[in-house]
Amino acid sequence: MTLKEMNRYLSLVNRLMWIMDHSGVSWKPEYAEEAEQIRKELKELRPIIEEARRAKGGEETCTGEN
Numbered sequence: 443m444t445l446k447e448m449n450r451y452l453s454l455v456n457r458l459m460w461i462m463d464h465s466g467v468s469w470k471p472e473y474a475e476e477a478e479q480i481r482k483e484l485k486e487l488r489p490i491i492e493e494a495r496r497a498k499g500g501e502e503t504c505t506g507e508n
Contacts, residue, residue: 443494454483455484458481461480462477
């Protein structure tokens with residue numbers, strides 16, 4: 443995993459959490475499309491994150507998929 447990939451992943455997670463935090467009265471319709479795009483990119487980066495975690499000796503994590 444490169445530093446660029448790690449920074450991108452963390453940036454996406456941060457932005458998604460911001461959108462979710464503002465899902466009440468300050469919600470804007472364009473947030474839904476942005477959140478979907480972020481989730482798509484996170485899904486693509488997830489195998490890289492998991493491989494780096496395994497290489498470092500970290501525990502397996504639940505992917506949320508059945």
